[in-house]
Amino acid sequence: EQAGKGEYDHFMLKEIHEQPTSLTQALEGRIDPENGRIALSDFEPGTFADVESVQLLACGTSYHAALYGSLALNQAGIQSTALLANEYSVSAPPIDDETLVIAVTQSGETADTLSALRQANAAGATTVTVTNVVGSTAAREADETLFIRAGPEIGVAATKTFSSQAVMLLLLGQCIAADHHGEPPADLETLLPALATMPDAIDGLLETSEADAIAEQYAHSQSYFFIGRGLGFSVALEGALKFKEITYEHAEGFASGELKHGPLALVTPDTPVFAVFTGEEDEKTLKNAEEAQTRGAPVVAVCPDDHRAVDVADEHLSIPETAPDLAGLLANVQLQLVSYHAADLLDRPIDKPRNLAKSVTVE
Ligand code: AGP
Secondary structure, eight states, X not given: OHHHHTTOSSHHXXXXXXXXXXXXXXXXXXXXXXXXXXXXXXXXXTTTTTOOEEEEEEOHHHHHHHHHHHHHHHHTTOEEEEEEGGGHHHHOOOOOTTXXXXXXXXXXXXXXXXXXXXXHHHTTOEEEEEESOTTOHHHHHSSEEEEOOOOOOOSSSOOHHHHHHHHHHHHHHHHHHHHHHSSOOTTHHHHHHHHHHHHHHHHHHHHHOOHHHHHHHHTTOSOEEEEEOTHHHHHHHHHHHHHHHHHOSOEEEEEGGGGGGTGGGGOOTTSOEEEEXXXXXXXXXXXHHHHHHHTTXXXXXXXXXXXXXXXXXXXXXXOOOOOGGGHHHHHHHHHHHHHHHHHXXXXXXXXXXXXXXXXXXXX
């Protein structure tokens, strides 16, 4: 097992560091920045021409990637909802023959997601699985499959598969929007070059990250809060899930604007707030972070170096400038590192947290 970890103490850290490679693999042959095109040869052109609405089904970290993809689809003018697969049997929205259902599952074996996928298939939806595992049950049972090509992920905490899922959902969303509207979405021109430079951007971030120092500073706090808006909200949820999963400390993610509707009552000097800035109404998120700061909470801003939040926050985790759709994924890498280093300081069994399994095959 140690041999498989290479120079790293844990698979999780190795897999965080593999993200430049896993994203390069995911994008290989699928984008053409010079000609401003997505070349998802996984699907015949026009496959999604009749799609009027999209439901994305997933659990856990994959659900956060689904939320990311769903918001991007809505922004591209396609009506879309991310749904927890384990709630689908009691709360599925109506399906007709213009509904596309996307199951997002790293393993392709999660029982809740398989059950929801089967329900969607039975209801007559066109189904696509976005997965890492060739030959998995979800890959076999959906009409179409999009492989994220992240390579094996051993750590129970999903890291590189989250970023690859989110990126592939962004690409798939652009394809659906292009088929639906009959022309490529307007923001493709900025998205494609930024996608092509994502692996280098993550490499640079990994080299310079000060997440270990931040983790050390706050490792013995009472609770940890993560806030963000838009795509940043899904990253806040994912940051909190990762943190609680491997540190065993209490962490919650909120939409920035929700903080004042209840969670603010929990904020004290002993509850650091990680604020994710993704360029989506950042002024409002900054105001929300300041509300927590006024109650004594230390604020860690996750944003580019020249962002106004840097002057306001107590601490800063830097992300490179990128296209708006991708800033959250860079912020997420910083949060993965914070969780990892905090868990390491607390001496947790990082790759195999108690009570959890890599693939949950019971409902
Ligand atoms: C996250 O770190 C967990 N491993 C978990 O939430 C996971 O994402 C969830 O169980 C879904 O797994 P899947 O992607 O294999 O369907």
